[in-house]
Each structure stands twice: as structure tokens, then as C-alpha cells.
Amino acid sequence: MKTTKNKAMIILFLAPALILYLFVFLYPTTRTFIMSFFKVEGVTDALSSWKFDGFDNFKTLFGTPLFVSAMKNIGLIWLVGGISVLLISLLFGVILTSGVLGKSFLRSVIYLPNVISAVAMGTMWINYVYNPDFGLFNSFLKLIGQDGLAKTQWTGPELVFWSMLIAYCFGMVGYHMLIWMSGIERIPVDFFEAAKLEGANSFQRFSKITLPLLKGVCRTNIVLWTVSTMSFFVWSQLFSPVNLSENTVTPMSYMYELVFGASSSALTARNSGAGAAIGVILVIIVVVVFTLTQRIVRHDDVEL
Amino acid sequence: MKKKLCSFVAVVMTCALALGGCASATPAESKSSAGSAASGAAAGAAKSDVKLTYYSMWNETEPQGQTITQAVDAFKAKTGITVDVNWQGRDIRKTLQPALDGGEEIDLFDEDLDRVNGTWGKYLLNLEDYAKKSYDTTSSKPFTDVVSSKLIDLARSLGPDGKLSTIPYQPSSFLVMYNKDIFSKAGITSVPKTWDEWLADCAKIKAAGKTPITEDDAYIASLFGYHMARLIGKDKTVAMVTNKKIDDPAVLTFAQQWKDMYDKGYISKNASGNIYPAGQQEIANGSVAMYLNGTWLPNEIKGSAPADFNWGTFAYPAIGKDGDGTDSNQFGAQCFGINKDTKHPAEAFQFIVWMTTGEWDTKLAENSIGVPMANDATWPKQLTEAKAAFDATKTRYPWAVGMENDSDINAKIKTNFALLVSGKLDAKGFADAMKK
Numbered sequence A: 001m002k003t004t005k006n007k008a009m010i011i012l013f014l015a016p017a018l019i020l021y022l023f024v025f026l027y028p029t030t031r032t033f034i035m036s037f038f039k040v041e042g043v044t045d046a047l048s049s050w051k052f053d054g055f056d057n058f059k060t061l062f063g064t065p066l067f068v069s070a071m072k073n074i075g076l077i078w079l080v081g082g083i084s085v086l087l088i089s090l091l092f093g094v095i096l097t098s099g100v101l102g103k104s105f106l107r108s109v110i111y112l113p114n115v116i117s118a119v120a121m122g123t124m125w126i127n128y129v130y131n132p133d134f135g136l137f138n139s140f141l142k143l144i145g146q147d148g149l150a151k152t153q154w155t156g157p158e159l160v161f162w163s164m165l166i167a168y169c170f171g172m173v174g175y176h177m178l179i180w181m182s183g184i185e186r187i188p189v190d191f192f193e194a195a196k197l198e199g200a201n202s203f204q205r206f207s208k209i210t211l212p213l214l215k216g217v218c219r220t221n222i223v224l225w226t227v228s229t230m231s232f233f234v235w236s237q238l239f240s241p242v243n244l245s246e247n248t249v250t251p252m253s254y255m256y257e258l259v260f261g262a263s264s265s266a267l268t269a270r271n272s273g274a275g276a277a278i279g280v281i282l283v284i285i286v287v288v289v290f291t292l293t294q295r296i297v298r299h300d301d302v303e304l
Numbered sequence B: 001m002k003k004k005l006c007s008f009v010a011v012v013m014t015c016a017l018a019l020g021g022c023a024s025a026t027p028a029e030s031k032s033s034a035g036s037a038a039s040g041a042a043a044g045a046a047k048s049d050v051k052l053t054y055y056s057m058w059n060e061t062e063p064q065g066q067t068i069t070q071a072v073d074a075f076k077a078k079t080g081i082t083v084d085v086n087w088q089g090r091d092i093r094k095t096l097q098p099a100l101d102g103g104e105e106i107d108l109f110d111e112d113l114d115r116v117n118g119t120w121g122k123y124l125l126n127l128e129d130y131a132k133k134s135y136d137t138t139s140s141k142p143f144t145d146v147v148s149s150k151l152i153d154l155a156r157s158l159g160p161d162g163k164l165s166t167i168p169y170q171p172s173s174f175l176v177m178y179n180k181d182i183f184s185k186a187g188i189t190s191v192p193k194t195w196d197e198w199l200a201d202c203a204k205i206k207a208a209g210k211t212p213i214t215e216d217d218a219y220i221a222s223l224f225g226y227h228m229a230r231l232i233g234k235d236k237t238v239a240m241v242t243n244k245k246i247d248d249p250a251v252l253t254f255a256q257q258w259k260d261m262y263d264k265g266y267i268s269k270n271a272s273g274n275i276y277p278a279g280q281q282e283i284a285n286g287s288v289a290m291y292l293n294g295t296w297l298p299n300e301i302k303g304s305a306p307a308d309f310n311w312g313t314f315a316y317p318a319i320g321k322d323g324d325g326t327d328s329n330q331f332g333a334q335c336f337g338i339n340k341d342t343k344h345p346a347e348a349f350q351f352i353v354w355m356t357t358g359e360w361d362t363k364l365a366e367n368s369i370g371v372p373m374a375n376d377a378t379w380p381k382q383l384t385e386a387k388a389a390f391d392a393t394k395t396r397y398p399w400a401v402g403m404e405n406d407s408d409i410n411a412k413i414k415t416n417f418a419l420l421v422s423g424k425l426d427a428k429g430f431a432d433a434m435k436k
Helices: A002-035 A056-062 A065-096 A103-115 A118-129 A136-143 A160-186 A189-197 A202-213 A215-230 A234-239 A251-260 A272-296 B002-024 B027-038 B063-079 B089-101 B113-118 B128-132 B149-158 B180-185 B195-207 B220-232 B234-242 B250-263 B278-284 B345-356 B358-367 B381-392 B407-420 B427-435
Strands: B051-056 B082-087 B108-112 B166-179 B211-213 B288-294 B311-314 B328-338 B395-397
Touching: A002 A272, A056 A065, A056 A272, A065 A103, A065 A160, A065 A215, A065 A251, A065 B407, A103 A160, A118 A136, A118 A160, A118 A234, A160 A215, A160 A234, A189 A202, A215 A272, A234 A251, A251 A272, A251 B089, B051 B089, B051 B345, B063 B082, B063 B345, B063 B358, B089 B108, B108 B113, B108 B345, B113 B149, B113 B166, B113 B328, B128 B345, B149 B166, B149 B328, B166 B180, B166 B345, B166 B358, B166 B381, B180 B195, B180 B311, B195 B211, B195 B250, B220 B234, B220 B250, B220 B288, B220 B328, B220 B395, B220 B407, B250 B407, B250 B427, B278 B288, B311 B381, B328 B345, B328 B381, B345 B358, B407 B427
Parallel strands: B051 B082, B051 B108, B211 B288, B328 B395
Antiparallel strands: B108 B328, B166 B288, B166 B311, B166 B328
């Protein structure tokens, strides 16, 4: 009876969000999906100018070397970056929840890169860390007498991808560390105390209690990492600011150029249909990863 | 009751926020609508009680934006016409077309000459008739008689149906920008016109303790395009891109010549890792003498270069007997276009004339160390030599001689050139990699 009386209020509360969702999210999503099967030049071109071309946009993309490079790059960022970030952030999370002195301060310091704009962070890395003449890396190598290594071009074609990945991961560790910490802090202290009384050492407590009870958090971290990786754009732009490079291109930066044209050359052809197809591919990847994560990292009876 | 009242207030506030967001999303629309309602001007003569909406490619804080702000105020004082500038910056590349397609009332806009005519050509008004008329700042002559005919011809050739539909301004040319003090110190008395002279001058610059030339990821494709055009000519160079095959035997010659530049230490040791704008900073700090770049360079690095930086400019040297000479160079401009659906074409064109002739054309060039449009305007002293090279140019190269028309080819050039000038790839390796 009470629920029925509240129906009007429920509808009233839901309506603004629902309407906004339909117009701001669902409409562009549906339009993008449909657009991926059409030949469309400009993203706002009238529907009458769209030409149906089936899966041609997808075929063209996978036949384009730059898009293939973009997929390889994003794959490496997801896998290598993901493993590194999640492991390092887990390590920091465990250390900071183990009663270490200055926890709040250290947590803030590790999280700090997330507060700073990615553009500022990228500029810092490129100019003050990777600069071959006065950057941190080469200055340090010179200091320790490694003059040969101190000539390394960190942003040259052979290393620029890894330099970009390190810079990106540096900023992401703090974010995932906080998620790990929230999971660890939810585990009742009694579990650890009981284990201690039974004579379990730190590693045993970590592997037998902490890790199994972090499965849900692990899943969350993997999904969040996947979503943020698929939208990898700013760092790609920072490491190739004017036009695309094989080593730094990602699906998002390639999509941007296809949809809006190149910034330096006005003659580069636009192809919003192919851009939409990239969007669809990224969505499929996220959904697949999410589904697999749900299946592989299952909830079980010890989940809190 | 209190709970219900709170809930009701919360819902009202949510709706108000949402609706408020919608309302504030289109300020330009409401303003321009007010402007159009107040006008109704006929196409021929300009009226004074008009408000124009101008989508600008500049940011308000750039020298160009600052000058345009002053010019808009002066224009209002002189004509009574208000120009409402919507500062889009380079984001105009993605915001203009949706705004035009969405029916937003935009009277004029600007961007690169190739882009406005090529990408947004269908939105442009034919300006031939307006350009034939005389205006206050054209000394009773037709507008087209007082501005650069080379650029007007270019705009016409790029325009829809070959009609003049945009008015160029802030012209630029792509040339070798160099530090004249380093040249003097090295004992170079005249700029190189051939590859042999170029190599001889590089040797002198190196002997003087400076690095002859630098490069960065943004302009490598232009360097490759220029060099190839000097070896085999513009048409064959562009054809390689059109056919998606960078396989001309001259690619090996290019690689041998630039490998030679690397081996002799004539190119910056940082060139392979320079991410834009790192290359031009090597010019600004005086460690490198030359850089193949646009005439916009003095403005771009004026913040980091000494105020008395002694700028010089020359055309990329001639190289092969089958290639182009120094009278072939890329040049272009930004340009104004008028929306074909505008209600105020005469007033919009009047503003364009205001910006491209007389006082404001000169001020825009001065403040942005750029090139003026009017024939009688003086070029900034930093670009004195650029004017001679621009005037001597007979054949226009497209941007990067076409090398950036294809993103795959551009990316391939960037990677392989960086490997070539870091000793990781030999000449044959470069040519083979470019064929793949």
C-alpha cells in the first residue's frame, strides 16, 4: 500500500535522470552504432547523406596499418600497464593498511598525480624527465657515470611507447591503490588477529586472507582499468601532439582524427562512419572483458 | 509532510538545474537570434544596427585574439555593427560544423584556407560580388586590387565551383627559418641555393660550434615532401601519396643524403626524439641554426627566443635536375568565410575588409609577427627575407607536399626518418621500410 502511494514520487524522482539519460546517452549511443554501418563524412551530416556500406568500415579499419598499430598499442597498454599498475597499487595498498607510520601522508602523495591535470603531468614527463639534455633520467645516468646510456632518446621511435606507458601508469597507481585499500580495510581485523594467534606469518595472512577476500575488488579494478585504457587519448596526444605516430596512436586518437580531421593537414580525409566503428569496437572489448572478468574472478562464499 | 516537502523541493531543484543547463548551452544562439531580429538588412548595403556572430579559430589570449578584440571594438565605434566573437580556438575543427548543422546563427567563421574551402565548402557564401566593391579602407579601389592577388587566386582556386568564397588573412609560407647571427659567425655570406651549397654551409656552421639543422615529429613529413619534390618534382611526389606507394628510386637518394647529414653531425642529436615543440626550442636557445618551418615560427617562439633574435629565411635548396627549384614552396593562409545562410552578408564582409586591409591588417601582422594581406602593408622585420622568398614563389606546394594527406604514410615517414637520423636505419633500410 505504501509502495503504491510512493509511485508518483518514484516516477517524479526518476523522470529527470531517465529523460536526460535517454537524450544525452542513449540517443548518441544508438546513432553511433547505426553510423558505424554507413559511409558518413561529418559526424553531424544529415541522415539523407549517409550511405549504407555494411561492415566495410570495420574491414577498412582492420586493413589500415595505423589502426592495427593502435589496437596493438592499446592491447599492450591494457596488459603490461594493467599488470604493473594493479600489482604496484596492490603492494602500496597492503603496505599502507599494515599500520605503517604516516599512512595519510603517503596515501596523499601516491594519489597526488590524479589531482594534477594529465596535460601538466605529460608536459612534466616529456620536458623534465625524458629530455635528453637536462631530463631526470639522463642526468641521473650521467651522475652515475653511464655516459653511453645517458644519450638515450626516451621519446625516440624505439622507446616512446614505453616512455608514454610509464608516465601514464605513474599517475594511475594512486587511483587503484585507493580501491585496493578500501577493500582491505573492509576485512574484519578479527580474521588477522585469529590467524596471528594461530601462528600465521605476514605472507600467509596476505595470501590466505587478504587476497581471497579481495576478489570483488580485483574485479572492480580490472573493469575500471579496462574502461580507462579504452579511452586512452590525452597521453597519446601529448606524446604526438600534432599528428599521429605508429608508436603512440590509440583507437581513440585515431578515431578523433577520422571524425574531425588532422590538425596540421586539412587535406586528410574524414570518415565519421569508421570513427563510429572504432567506438563500437571499443564497447565490444569492454563488454567482453567485463563478462570474462565476471566469470573468471567469481564471487564465492568467502566474499564479504 | 516535511519529508514530502523536502522531496518536492529536491525534484524542483533537479529539474531547474537540468533546464538551466539546457538554457545555458546555447547562449550564442539566443544572442544571434536577437541580432537577426534587429536587422533584416538587404544583401547589398551594410546597416549599422546589426549584431554579427563570428566563430573564431583563435583563443582570446593569443596575439591574434587580442588584436581581433581591439579591432571589433574599433569596428563597432566606426560602423555601429556589433561583432559577437565566439572564441573556439583550434576546437573549431570539431565545433563549427555541428553548430552550423544545428542551425545556430553564425555569420562568419575562420580557419585554414584548405579546410574552410575543402571541408566546409557547402556552408560558404559566394563572395565574388562583395570582393569587387570598394570600401573605406581600400582607397576607392576594388577590395581584390588592394590585397595579395596570389592569395586571392589561391582562395578562388580552392573555392566551391572555383568561386571566391573565402578571404585569406594571416598568410604563411613554409621555408627554411634560420638564425642569421649563426650564419654570420660561421662566415656564410649568402644563403644556399643548391644541395652542394647547403652541405658546404652546414660544414661551416658545424665548424663554428653550432648544429646546422633540427627536426621534430610534427614537421618530418614536410621535410621529406620538400626534399622529394626537389628530387623528382611536385607531381610525382604527390602521386606517390595518391597511389599509397612511396617507392620512387629517389627515396633512396633522399635517405642517402640525410644519412650523410647524420653521419657528418649536421642534424641535431635530439632530432629523433624531439616531440613538438622541442625542435623549435633548439632554434630559440641558439644551439641550432636552421629549421624547415612556417613563417609563423618567430611568433611561436618569441617567448623563449631572445627579443633581438636575428631571423632569416630562404627557400629549401634545389637538389636534383628532375626536381623543382627554389621558386616552388608551400604557402597558405587562414581565411574568413561567410555562412551562406547569414542575414547580414554585407556587414560580415565589411568586417572582413576591416580585418584584412588598413590599420587592423597591419596591427594583426605586427602583433602576431605575421604576414599582412594588404599590398601596401609592411611585413614585420623578422620576415623581411620571407617576403622575398614568398614573392619569388611561382609554384605552390600543398601542405607537406601531400605527405600528410594520408595518416599511414605520415606515420611511416615519422618513424623511419627518426630511425635514419639516429643511426638505427641505413639508407637502404629506410627506402625498404618506406615501400612496405
